[in-house]
Amino acid sequence: xxxxxxxxxxxxxxxTVQAQQALFMGGRQITSPExxxxxxxTFRLLAKEAxxxxxxxxxxxxxxxxQGSIAMxxxxxxxxxxxxxxxxxxxxGYAFMVDGVRxxxxxxxxxxxxxxxxxxxxxxxxxxxxxxxxxxxxHGTVTRTWYPSPTNKLNPVRRVTIYTPPGYEKSxxxxxxxxxxxxxxxxxxxxxxxxxxxxxxxxxxxxxxxKPMIVVMTNGNAVQEAAPGESKDGLxxxxxxxxxxxxxxxxxxxxxxKDVISFVESTYRVKKEKSSRAIAGLSMGGFHTLHISKYYQxxxxxxxxxxxxxxxxxxQNSTSPVYADFWGTIQKQIKNGYKLYWIGCGKTDFLYKxxxxxxxxxxxxxxxxxxxxxxxxxxxxTNWRMYLTEFVPLLFK
Amino acid sequence: xxxxxxxxxxxxxxxTVQAQQALFMGGRQITSPExxxxxxxTFRLLAKEAxxxxxxxxxxxxxxxxQGSIAMxxxxxxxxxxxxxxxxxxxxGYAFMVDGVRxxxxxxxxxxxxxxxxxxxxxxxxxxxxxxxxxxxxHGTVTRTWYPSPTNKLNPVRRVTIYTPPGYEKSxxxxxxxxxxxxxxxxxxxxxxxxxxxxxxxxxxxxxxxKPMIVVMTNGNAVQEAAPGESKDGLxxxxxxxxxxxxxxxxxxxxxxKDVISFVESTYRVKKEKSSRAIAGLSMGGFHTLHISKYYQxxxxxxxxxxxxxxxxxxQNSTSPVYADFWGTIQKQIKNGYKLYWIGCGKTDFLYKxxxxxxxxxxxxxxxxxxxxxxxxxxxxTNWRMYLTEFVPLLFK
Numbered sequence: 001x002x003x004x005x006x007x008x009x010x011x012x013x014x015x016t017v018q019a020q021q022a023l024f025m026g027g028r029q030i031t032s033p034e035x036x037x038x039x040x041x042t043f044r045l046l047a048k049e050a051x052x053x054x055x056x057x058x059x060x061x062x063x064x065x066x067q068g069s070i071a072m073x074x075x076x077x078x079x080x081x082x083x084x085x086x087x088x089x090x091x092x093g094y095a096f097m098v099d100g101v102r103x104x105x106x107x108x109x110x111x112x113x114x115x116x117x118x119x120x121x122x123x124x125x126x127x128x129x130x131x132x133x134x135x136x137x138x139h140g141t142v143t144r145t146w147y148p149s150p151t152n153k154l155n156p157v158r159r160v161t162i163y164t165p166p167g168y169e170k171s172x173x174x175x176x177x178x179x180x181x182x183x184x185x186x187x188x189x190x191x192x193x194x195x196x197x198x199x200x201x202x203x204x205x206x207x208x209x210x211k212p213m214i215v216v217m218t219n220g221n222a223v224q225e226a227a228p229g230e231s232k233d234g235l236x237x238x239x240x241x242x243x244x245x246x247x248x249x250x251x252x253x254x255x256x257x258k259d260v261i262s263f264v265e266s267t268y269r270v271k272k273e274k275s276s277r278a279i280a281g282l283s284m285g286g287f288h289t290l291h292i293s294k295y296y297q298x299x300x301x302x303x304x305x306x307x308x309x310x311x312x313x314x315x316q317n318s319t320s321p322v323y324a325d326f327w328g329t330i331q332k333q334i335k336n337g338y339k340l341y342w343i344g345c346g347k348t349d350f351l352y353k354x355x356x357x358x359x360x361x362x363x364x365x366x367x368x369x370x371x372x373x374x375x376x377x378x379x380x381x382t383n384w385r386m387y388l389t390e391f392v393p394l395l396f397k
Numbered sequence: 398x399x400x401x402x403x404x405x406x407x408x409x410x411x412x413t414v415q416a417q418q419a420l421f422m423g424g425r426q427i428t429s430p431e432x433x434x435x436x437x438x439t440f441r442l443l444a445k446e447a448x449x450x451x452x453x454x455x456x457x458x459x460x461x462x463x464q465g466s467i468a469m470x471x472x473x474x475x476x477x478x479x480x481x482x483x484x485x486x487x488x489x490g491y492a493f494m495v496d497g498v499r500x501x502x503x504x505x506x507x508x509x510x511x512x513x514x515x516x517x518x519x520x521x522x523x524x525x526x527x528x529x530x531x532x533x534x535x536h537g538t539v540t541r542t543w544y545p546s547p548t549n550k551l552n553p554v555r556r557v558t559i560y561t562p563p564g565y566e567k568s569x570x571x572x573x574x575x576x577x578x579x580x581x582x583x584x585x586x587x588x589x590x591x592x593x594x595x596x597x598x599x600x601x602x603x604x605x606x607x608k609p610m611i612v613v614m615t616n617g618n619a620v621q622e623a624a625p626g627e628s629k630d631g632l633x634x635x636x637x638x639x640x641x642x643x644x645x646x647x648x649x650x651x652x653x654x655k656d657v658i659s660f661v662e663s664t665y666r667v668k669k670e671k672s673s674r675a676i677a678g679l680s681m682g683g684f685h686t687l688h689i690s691k692y693y694q695x696x697x698x699x700x701x702x703x704x705x706x707x708x709x710x711x712x713q714n715s716t717s718p719v720y721a722d723f724w725g726t727i728q729k730q731i732k733n734g735y736k737l738y739w740i741g742c743g744k745t746d747f748l749y750k751x752x753x754x755x756x757x758x759x760x761x762x763x764x765x766x767x768x769x770x771x772x773x774x775x776x777x778x779t780n781w782r783m784y785l786t787e788f789v790p791l792l793f794k
Binding site: 110159 | 428445448497499504507513532535539541635
């Protein structure tokens with residue numbers, strides 16, 4: 001008796017009054033989302049007073065500029081629910097709209113921020129979703145640290161996220177490095193959270209599909225020292241429109257990229273040859289990859305452009321040496337040689353056309369070699385996670 | 398012109414359609430929360446259709462078992478708002494209730510999970526809040542890694558969060574170690590997120606108030622290999638009632654604690670003497686601290702019990718050697734000597750009485766030395782963050 005009481009007492013300690021309140025409030029346990037046996041998914045929300053509840057998410061048909069939303073139906077106890085058709089294995093994002101207010105699912109603590117929006121997530125297993133799950137395999141280490149970037153006068157110390165593979169700590173080996181870059185509005189938290197990069201790497205390495213490697217996830221906004229909330233700017237509202245802009249024209253990020261390479265190569269046990277360096281990025285990070293890989297000549301043997309923001313004419317308007325002589329430097333890169341130039345783009349991506357134009361010219365005029373992966377869909381994390389899963393096995397072979 | 402278009406184009410790349418939708422939807426920018434000049438705070442939520450909107454948070458007067466909530470008022474444009482009285486500098490949590498549905502503030506991406514509840518947070522600066530802020534000081538490194546725990550048969554590999562102080566990577570020095578333990582319902586993410594431990598350490602070290610040290614934040618639930626969402630169990634709903642329970646009676650966590658010490662001392666550059674080891678914890682973590690520090694004789698010179706779940710009679714009902722001969726082992730700990738035994742408790746904590754009883758008996762019967770810090774308030778993170786800020790400067794002097 002005393003024993004049981006003690007156990008109950010201990011179990012209830014260490015929670016705040018707020019958490020206790022949430023546990024006891026309502027009294028009814030709602031399960032949401034629920035992945036059913038046929039991979040359909042049921043969402044539930046208790047909202048007795050609401051007039052209209054909708055669910056919006058990756059699985060909803062597109063509606064004009066954005067995701068569509070689907071009406072949910074209310075049962076007699078005030079619980080609104082909706083069950084999808086069976087979904088393909090993947091990681092999905094969603095949120096509710098309750099009488100016009102965007103509401104995160106109070107029954108689901110799993111949420112990821114994308115720029116200024118927080119979205120609930122869930123995984124449907126049995127396919128790609130497995131690649132994004134934490135499985136019973138050896139896990140790498142994820143480190144948030146700060147590196148000196150003397151070239152970046154605005155922020156001479158910057159935050160970076162680093163994945164080291166399982167076994168790194170106890171090994172004496174040196175490892176190859178993949179530099180993995182985010183898009184506009186993202187930061188050094190994007191690939192590790194939205195991109196599930198550590199899960200993807202853990203799983204591919206465990207399956208023997210990828211070489212153990214270090215992944216360096218930088219912050220590509222030269223005006224930021226760190227992700228929102230992680231810098232001295234405090235808990236500011238994240239925005240696409242950063243004060244001062246992303247400093248793209250000044251090529252501030254590209255010019256200071258040598259600082260992060262130098263930090264990584266002097267702090268971690270890494271191989272320091274071209275054949276052990278890869279660089280890849282999505283959207284703005286694809287733009288960065290394009291320019292960094294040709295500006296730092298003979299530095300990277302592997303390039304990955306995921307839905308890259310290729311702008312054919314940009315070099316005409318900037319005075320930065322990074323953008324100067326676009327095709328001339330591409331030509332040098334081709335001449336220097338590389339092992340892989342991988343380009344992925346979705347059929348409905350608004351950057352589809354500029355990617356096609358780049359590839360056509362590169363092939364026709366310069367006989368450039370690359371692997372082109374065309375996928376369904378558009379400019380989405382669904383595609384970028386999948387591209388990473390396909391790209392990583394091709395590295396350092 | 399081309400220049401401007403290019404900049405705009407690049408700035409809008411790399412965000413998902415969903416984020417774009419959120420940016421354009423509604424069209425009106427709501428700022429919430431807003432910390433005003435007098436440290437009052439204004440909350441705002443656009444909810445045209447709602448009949449009743451309330452805000453609940455750390456600053457609201459308690460209401461029965463939990464936090465109270467405060468009615469907000471609607472303006473003609475459908476924006477509900479409420480402004481608090483001036484608040485003391487601190488970190489605060491809050492959420493909205495919209496017609497009975499718990500709603501996170503869509504204008505605030507800063508959220509922290511506490512067991513199964515996600516709460517928005519904000520900081521009021523100018524006092525304790527500064528200690529919890531990212532300031533313009535050198536920052537330590539935060540690492541999530543996995544360690545072998547052969548003593549824990551349920552989970553022989555477990556996740557741990559480790560803070561190393563600024564300069565660790567480039568230094569040749571060895572550092573002292575603080576083991577920092579969470580309460581029931583928490584995990585290896587609790588102190589780093591809810592507890593703001595890395596900010597507290599960065600700031601105290603920068604001010605010269607604390608020695609540079611390594612902080613090891615374990616998972617005290619022997620039945621878990623990692624925090625919810627970070628283990629092979631998948632995106633399960635966190636719960637106080639873990640399947641199998643926290644294995645408190647078996648003392649599974651205490652018995653396997655030697656594994657994490659061994660991992661830390663063989664992986665990091667740390668000092669391996671009693672005088673360079675501290676252990677502290679909140680609630681269940683205070684219980685763990687109490688028992689680990691006396692079971693591992695002569696291992697720790699610094700103990701911190703924050704709102705500890707001291708249970709005077711527990712050792713009578715368990716067969717574990719960890720709990721055997723409670724006062725006899727305390728007596729040995731006193732005889733072996735230590736530098737600091739720090740006990741903190743809030744006046745309204747439901748564990749106040751058991752802490753008083755422990756201290757009275759320890760003083761009267763065993764002449765035990767400790768520092769007792771009595772604070773206002775109860776069993777809250779507000780107190781635990783403050784205790785950590787006061788405790789850390791006393792270590793390794």
